[in-house]
Each structure stands twice: as C-alpha cells, then as structure tokens.
Amino acid sequence: MHKSNNFNIVSSKINRIFANMELSKNKIKYFSSFAKKKTREEEQMFIVEGNKLVNELLQSDFQAESVVATREWIAENTPKCAVFEASSDDIAKISQLQHPQDVWALAHTKTQAFQSLPNGLTLALDGIQDPGNMGTIIRLADWFGVSQIICSNECVEIYNPKVVQATMGAIFRVNVHYVDLPAFLKKQQTEIFAADMFGENIYTAPLPQNAILVMGNEGNGISDAVSAIVNRTIHIPSFNTTGKTSESLNVAVATAILCSEFKRRML
Amino acid sequence: MHKSNNFNIVSSKINRIFANMELSKNKIKYFSSFAKKKTREEEQMFIVEGNKLVNELLQSDFQAESVVATREWIAENTPKCAVFEASSDDIAKISQLQHPQDVWALAHTKTQAFQSLPNGLTLALDGIQDPGNMGTIIRLADWFGVSQIICSNECVEIYNPKVVQATMGAIFRVNVHYVDLPAFLKKQQTEIFAADMFGENIYTAPLPQNAILVMGNEGNGISDAVSAIVNRTIHIPSFNTTGKTSESLNVAVATAILCSEFKRRML
Numbered sequence: 001m002h003k004s005n006n007f008n009i010v011s012s013k014i015n016r017i018f019a020n021m022e023l024s025k026n027k028i029k030y031f032s033s034f035a036k037k038k039t040r041e042e043e044q045m046f047i048v049e050g051n052k053l054v055n056e057l058l059q060s061d062f063q064a065e066s067v068v069a070t071r072e073w074i075a076e077n078t079p080k081c082a083v084f085e086a087s088s089d090d091i092a093k094i095s096q097l098q099h100p101q102d103v104w105a106l107a108h109t110k111t112q113a114f115q116s117l118p119n120g121l122t123l124a125l126d127g128i129q130d131p132g133n134m135g136t137i138i139r140l141a142d143w144f145g146v147s148q149i150i151c152s153n154e155c156v157e158i159y160n161p162k163v164v165q166a167t168m169g170a171i172f173r174v175n176v177h178y179v180d181l182p183a184f185l186k187k188q189q190t191e192i193f194a195a196d197m198f199g200e201n202i203y204t205a206p207l208p209q210n211a212i213l214v215m216g217n218e219g220n221g222i223s224d225a226v227s228a229i230v231n232r233t234i235h236i237p238s239f240n241t242t243g244k245t246s247e248s249l250n251v252a253v254a255t256a257i258l259c260s261e262f263k264r265r266m267l
Numbered sequence: 268m269h270k271s272n273n274f275n276i277v278s279s280k281i282n283r284i285f286a287n288m289e290l291s292k293n294k295i296k297y298f299s300s301f302a303k304k305k306t307r308e309e310e311q312m313f314i315v316e317g318n319k320l321v322n323e324l325l326q327s328d329f330q331a332e333s334v335v336a337t338r339e340w341i342a343e344n345t346p347k348c349a350v351f352e353a354s355s356d357d358i359a360k361i362s363q364l365q366h367p368q369d370v371w372a373l374a375h376t377k378t379q380a381f382q383s384l385p386n387g388l389t390l391a392l393d394g395i396q397d398p399g400n401m402g403t404i405i406r407l408a409d410w411f412g413v414s415q416i417i418c419s420n421e422c423v424e425i426y427n428p429k430v431v432q433a434t435m436g437a438i439f440r441v442n443v444h445y446v447d448l449p450a451f452l453k454k455q456q457t458e459i460f461a462a463d464m465f466g467e468n469i470y471t472a473p474l475p476q477n478a479i480l481v482m483g484n485e486g487n488g489i490s491d492a493v494s495a496i497v498n499r500t501i502h503i504p505s506f507n508t509t510g511k512t513s514e515s516l517n518v519a520v521a522t523a524i525l526c527s528e529f530k531r532r533m534l
Contacts, residue, residue, distance in 0.1 A: 132399065140520055142513045145506035170513050203531050239412035239530045246409045246437050249523070253407055256520040257527045263506045264470050 023068065023090045031068065031094040034106060037157055044109045046159035050101040054079075056169035062107050068094065069103040079105075096161040109159055112175045117190055119210055121146050121262045124192075126181055126226050127154040127217035128251065134158065135166020136252035137215070142170035144259040149174060150212075152181035152223075181214075182225040188212060192231045194222045195254055199233030202261050209266055215255050234258065290335065290353045290361075298335065298361040301373060304424055311376045313426035317368040321346075323436030329374050335361065336370040346372075363428040376426055379442045384457055386477055388413055388529045391459075393448055393493050394421040394484035395518065401425065402433020403519035404482070409437035411526040416441060417479075419448035419490075448481075449492040455479060459498045461489045462521055466500030469528050476533055482522050501525065 023031075033039040034047045045065055048057045051073075057064055064081040071085055092100040123146050128134050134156050141149055156163060158176050167174075185192055194214040214230060216222035222230065236257050238245050249257070290298075300306040301314045312332055315324045318340075324331055331348040338352055359367040390413050395401050401423050408416055423430060425443050434441075452459055461481040481497060483489035489497065503524050505512050516524070 136517050136520060139513050140516060142507060143503075143505050143516055145508055145512075147509075166517075168513055168515075168517075173509070173511060203534075236410075236527070238410050240409060241412055242414075242440070244440060245412075246406050246435055248435075249407060249410055250403050250433075250435075250519075252517075253403060253520060253523040256516070256523050260503070260524045260527060267470075 023084055023086045023094075027084070028090065028093050031066075031104070031106065035096055035161065037160070040109070040157070040159050045106045046109055046164065047096060047161045048105045048107050048164060049095060049097055049103070049161070050165075051103055053164065053169055054103045054105045056172050057105060057107050060172035062110055062172055065106040065108055067103060067105045073102045077103075081105075097165070112177065114177050115148055115175060117188060117212070118147055120266055121210075121259065122148055122150065122190070122212045123255070123259075124150040124152075124181060124185065124212055124214040125155050126152050126194075126214055126222055127220070128215065129154075129156055130218055130251075131156050131160045131162035132166050133218065133250070133252045134160075135163040135168075135171075137255050138163070138167040138174050138176065139170040140252070140256050140259060141174050142167075144263050146259065147175060149176045150181065150184060151176060151178045152226075153178050154217075154223075182223075182229055185212070185214075185226065185229045192229060194227065194230040194233050195235060195258060196222060196233035197235050197248065199235040201237050202234045202258060203237070205232075205234055207262055207265050211262060213255075213258055213262065215251055215258075218251055290351055290357045294351070295357065295360050298333075298371070298373065302363055302428065304427070307376070307424070307426050312373045313376055313431065314363060314428045315372045315374050315431060316362060316364055316370070316428070317432075318370055320431065320436055321370045321372045323439055324372060324374050327439035329377055329439055332373040332375055334370060334372045340369045344370075348372075364432070379444065381444050382415060382442060384455060384479070385414055387533055388477075388526065389415055389417065389457070389479045390522070390526075391417040391419075391448060391452065391479055391481040392422050393419050393461075393481055393489055394487070395482065396421075396423050397485055397518075398423050398427045398429035399433050400485065400517070400519045401427075402430040402435075402438075404522050405430070405434040405441050405443065406437040407519070407523050407526060408441050409434075411530050413526065414442060416443045417448065417451060418443060418445045419493075420445050421484075449490075449496055452479070452481070452493065452496045459496060461494065461497040461500050462502060462525060463489060463500035464502050464515065466502040468504050469501045469525060470504070472499075472501055474529055474532050478529060480522075480525055480529065482518055482525075485518055 040046050048054055058079050064079055066082040067079045068084045068086050091104055094104055123141055164171055190210050190212050191208050192212045307313050315321055325346050331346055333349040334346045335351045335353050341352055358371055361371055390408055431438055457477050457479050458475050459479045
C-alpha cells in the first residue's frame with residue numbers, strides 16, 4: 001500500500017489528536033500532490049477548499065478524509081475526520097486558490113451508481129474540457145433539478161480542483177457518470193437533442209416532457225459519433241440585428257439558456 | 268512623453284520594417300508591462316491575443332498599435348500597424364494565456380461616447396468583479412443584441428486580459444460605459460429591474476418592452492444605493508425539488524437566462 005495512504009488511514013483513526021500538530025513538510029508535499037489528476041485517481045481522493053465548500057462537504061454524503069484549517073476554524077467546527085491545525089501561510093502552500101481561505105480538505109471520491117434515466121431533462125456532455133464550464137454546468141444542473149449528468153469519457157474530470165470550486169457545492173448533490181457516450185445514447189428510448197447552430201429555434205421548437213440534451217465540446221461541438229445518434233438539433237437564435245455578432249455563446253451559458261427553456265415548458 | 272510610448276509611435280510610422288527584427292529584452296519587458304492595470308491606464312492600450320481575437324481586432328474600429336507574431340502568421344496577414352516577428356518562445360514571454368498562440372497584439376483603448384438609452388433591453392452591472400464573468404456577459408450581450416452595458420465604477424476593468432479573452436471578440440462590438448451607477452439610474456425614465464432572490468418569478472412576471480436589468484456583485488448582490496432606485500426585482504426560480512440546492516446561479520449564467528427571457532418576450 002502507498003505510504004502516504006497508510007499515514008492517512010492512521011490519522012483518520014486517531015482523529016483529533018492531530019489538531020495541534022503543525023503540518024510537516026512531508027504532509028504539505030503529500031496534500032499538494034492532489035493538485036495532480038494522477039494522485040487523485042490513485043488515492044481516490046480530491047481537494048475541497050474554503051468555508052462554504054468544506055461545510056457543504058461535511059453536510060453531504062461524501063466522506064471527508066482530512067481537514068487542514070486555522071485554529072479559529074477548528075474552534076468553531078467539529079468535522080468527523082483527521083484535523084490538522086495550520087497557519088494561513090501553510091494553508092496557502094497546499095491551496096489551489098488564488099486567495100486561499102482558512103480551511104482546506106481532502107474528501108473521498110464516490111463512484112455513483114447509475115440511476116435509470118429520470119423523467120424530465122437529462123444533460124449529456126460530449127467532451128467538455130474547461131473546468132470552469134464543467135463546474136458551472138454542474139451548478140446549474142442542480143438549480144434546474146437535473147439530478148444526473150452523463151459525461152463522455154473525454155470530458156474533464158469532475159474532481160479537478162477548478163471544477164469542484166466552480167460547482168459551489170453542487171458537486172455533492174448532482175450524480176455525474178462517465179460513459180462511452182455514443183454507446184450509452186444508442187440504448188436510450190428518450191428523445192435526444194443536441195445544441196447545434198443549424199438546429200431548430202429553441203424558443204419556437206416543440207419540446208417533449210422527457211428529453212436528453214447533449215452539449216458539445218467548446219471548440220468542436222458535438223462529435224460525429226454522437227451526431228449520428230441525435231434525434232433533433234436546437235439552437236439559441238441571436239437577437240443581434242447588426243449583422244456582426246459573436247459566432248456562439250459560451251457552452252455553460254448556452255446550457256443555462258437551454259435548460260431554462262426546457263424546464264420552463266416542462267412545468 | 269513616456270519613452271516606450273515614443274518608441275511605439277516611431278514603430279507605427281515605419282511599420283513593417285520591424286517585421287524581421289527580433290524582440291529585444293526591452294520590448295519584451297515593455298509589452299509584458301501591459302499585464303498591469305496601471306500600465307494599461309497610463310498608456311491607454313491593452314493586450315489582445317490569439318488568432319481569433321487579433322483578427323476581430325483588425326476588422327474592428329479599434330486601432331491596433333503593435334502586433335507580435337510568428338513568421339507564419341505574418342506571411343498570411345497584413346495588419347496596418349507595427350509588426351514584430353517573434354519565436355513562439357518569445358511570444359510565450361509576453362503572453363497572458365496558458366497556451367500562448369502565434370499572435371499577440373497591443374490595441375488602443377477607446378472612450379466610447381455614451382449613446383442615449385436604446386429601446387429594448389439595457390444591461391447594468393453593479394460591481395461585477397470576476398474577469399471571466401465580465402467577459403462572458405459582454406459576449407452574451409452581443410448575442411442578445413444588447414448594444415450597451417452600463418458598469419458601476421466598482422466593476423472590473425474591461426481591458427483586463429482575462430476579460431478581453433472571455434469576450435471572444437464581443438469587446439470590439441459592445442459599448443461599455445463606466446458610471447456612478449446610482450446617479451445614472453436615477454436619471455432614467457425606463458423601468459429598472461434587478462436580479463434578486465426574493466424577486467418576482469421571471470417566467471411569470473409581466474415584462475415591459477423597454478427595461479434596464481441590473482446584475483449585482485458575485486458575493487454581495489445589488490448594492491444598497493442601487494437597490495433604493497430599482498423599480499422591480501426578479502429571480503430565476505429553482506426547479507430542484509429535493510429541498511437541497513445551490514443558493515444561487517453564477518452571475519453570468521443568471522444574466523444569460525434573464526436576457527433570454529426578456530428578449531424572447533420582446534419579440
């Protein structure tokens with residue numbers, strides 16, 4: 001077993017004994033290593049930072065492994081995991097944020113059981129690459145009651161610290177599954193929509209009560225393999241009448257507008 | 268007059284003579300200094316990067332001052348400004364991008380004359396701080412035919428490289444004005460809406476043909492001074508029925524959904 005993993009298992013068991021220990025250089029190195037995807041995958045843990053997100057973590061059904069926090073934070077919170085007291089300077093050393101906060105945590109990733117396709121709207125993401133976009137989409141799915149997101153294997157990993165941050169906690173509530181997207185979609189009975197600039201006008205297109213909406217990669221849109229399976233394409237028309245406008249909307253923004261239209265009309 | 272400014276005026280005049288010159292250390296230092304707001308304000312110029320954005324710049328009514336590009340880019344483009352040939356490594360030194368591209372430019376900022384409030388929808392931003400949000404909002408304003416954005420003086424500067432990048436070129440088409448927002452709003456006859464979690468349901472609220480929509484700061488929402496002037500508040504209801512959901516949507520996403528509803532119903 002991995003050395004540092006051993007260390008963590010021990011630290012979980014004896015829990016708050018560590019509360020007054022300083023972070024050793026070794027621990028700083030170990031915690032920092034979770035900035036890397038390879039470490040996250042090997043150790044099956046990920047970074048959660050800041051008051052709001054760590055509080056959401058501790059209230060969720062995700063399991064916290066370690067919390068690193070200032071004395072002030074520790075005085076006001078009682079997480080059920082190993083707790084390390086640290087100075088703001090030491091937290092900054094393991095932080096992935098531009099403005100580190102007074103609490104940083106490691107949590108176990110979760111392999112969520114696939115739930116059968118729910119009624120209403122399901123989102124499918126075909127190669128979303130930007131962590132900010134992925135996090136924003138998870139956050140808006142939570143808002144719009146989209147309880148499950150199906151991601152192609154080419155999508156950015158949801159445990160990337162920038163994704164986690166951009167979800168603002170929604171990562172603890174929305175199920176996200178990585179699948180072979182074309183193979184998955186082929187098996188579904190639900191009508192499949194894809195956002196495409198040549199599609200039907202979303203504001204006037206008839207929409208069903210149940211639908212899968214596929215959003216494509218930031219630069220390349222929907223992949224050929226997925227395009228071949230899609231039943232209908234839709235787009236958000238530009239209201240710009242100058243003849244000169246942006247070629248497209250940001251994918252998270254487009255997802256928001258399409259979810260808004262689908263859900264509004266599913267009422 | 269500022270030394271480096273002299274240099275640039277000269278370089279503009281003799282134009283493409285520089286095309287085969289390498290970037291000196293001094294020039295790299297000078298160009299890099301535009302990462303700082305102070306330099307941008309003093310020199311009234313800003314950074315534009317990448318093929319797509321530089322092409323949009325050269326087709327816009329903004330004035331390019333200098334272009335730094337690879338030999339390949341220069342062979343295929345003829346900008347009307349000073350052109351410096353540079354290696355990819357040297358472009359990386361002045362680049363603000365994670366993945367530097369083969370062209371980088373300096374452009375003059377523009378003080379846009381305030382146009383009287385147009386019919387339809389006008390956006391007002393009350394302390395938007397995040398450059399990505401600001402850029403995304405400018406891009407979606409362009410898409411939704413919102414030709415003018417009124418910013419409070421507390422908003423992030425639009426010439427911040429991250430804002431410019433996130434606009435995907437919309438910065439060259441949408442007028443953005445910085446004003447004392449409460450004072451400005453007080454003078455308007457148009458109905459003023461603000462996004463607020465306790466506001467009317469956007470999907471069912473009656474909406475006028477002309478409106479100003481105020482979006483507030485990422486953390487604090489609408490300022491007290493602006494709140495006092497707003498006529499109506501609106502919100503996007505959550506469709507999440509689990510009882511646990513995100514507290515809010517990202518401000519750029521919320522702006523997109525509200526613009527979509529306003530414009531759809533202004534048709």
